[in-house]
Amino acid sequence: xxxxxxxxxxxxxxxxxxxxxxxxxxxxxxxxxxxxxxxxxxxxxxxxxxxxxxxxxxxxxxxxxxxxxxxxxxxxxxxxxxxxxxxxxxxxxxxxxxxxxxxxxxxxxxxxxx
Amino acid sequence: xxxxxxxxxxxxxxxxxxxxxxxxxxxxxxxxxxxxxxxxxxxxxxxxxxxxxxxxxxxxxxxxxxxxxxxxxxxxxxxxxxxxxxxxxxxxxxxxxxxxxxxxxxxxxxxxxx
Numbered sequence: 001x002x003x004x005x006x007x008x009x010x011x012x013x014x015x016x017x018x019x020x021x022x023x024x025x026x027x028x029x030x031x032x033x034x035x036x037x038x039x040x041x042x043x044x045x046x047x048x049x050x051x052x053x054x055x056x057x058x059x060x061x062x063x064x065x066x067x068x069x070x071x072x073x074x075x076x077x078x079x080x081x082x083x084x085x086x087x088x089x090x091x092x093x094x095x096x097x098x099x100x101x102x103x104x105x106x107x108x109x110x111x112x113x114x
Numbered sequence: 115x116x117x118x119x120x121x122x123x124x125x126x127x128x129x130x131x132x133x134x135x136x137x138x139x140x141x142x143x144x145x146x147x148x149x150x151x152x153x154x155x156x157x158x159x160x161x162x163x164x165x166x167x168x169x170x171x172x173x174x175x176x177x178x179x180x181x182x183x184x185x186x187x188x189x190x191x192x193x194x195x196x197x198x199x200x201x202x203x204x205x206x207x208x209x210x211x212x213x214x215x216x217x218x219x220x221x222x223x224x225x226x227x228x
Contacts, residue, residue, distance in 0.1 A: 009155070039156070041124075045219075049216075096215050098213060106157045
């Protein structure tokens with residue numbers, strides 16, 4: 001039962017433009033959300049997180065928006081760079097306490113073209 | 115930052131043999147370790163959670179006698195795939211929880227059973 005859903009398997013964006021990656025979740029107990037970037041045959045690299053008490057968190061070119069009523073979050077990357085090309089995973093947890101395992105989406109493969 | 119070293123990165127084994135995957139925390143103590151499995155184009159699915167010195171907690175559908183997890187020390191957790199079969203071929207990855215609330219991931223192990 002997939003509780004975290006990334007419905008777009010792939011996204012192609014031109015360099016310099018904005019990349020918007022979407023994520024939906026079904027479990028209302030989720031309270032903490034994270035985005036990871038992953039290259040093939042490597043472990044995920046943490047990008048940014050957001051707690052449910054916030055609706056926005058920004059870190060450099062990365063911004064995560066959370067709409068708790070819609071159970072939806074999105075990652076915005078602006079400006080997009082070719083080095084951003086990777087698979088992006090959305091993950092959720094019932095708590096920011098890292099004693100809980102993460103629930104991952106299937107990922108969105110982002111391609112940033114020059 | 116906190117690093118988890120996972121070995122081997124890639125292994126090919128014959129059907130019926132066992133394979134051990136190690137995850138070592140290099141500069142911190144990993145009280146809790148999560149083991150995930152990722153099939154192609156799928157999400158990282160939690161297999162089990164292990165706490166140092168305790169028996170691992172397995173997710174529904176994951177055979178504990180087939181996937182043996184040992185977390186005998188704060189710096190080492192191992193996953194042994196026993197009597198491996200081709201359907202066990204997958205990408206296995208460990209993740210340790212950090213005291214500051216984050217997670218760090220190993221680089222993953224690509225297991226191919228022939």
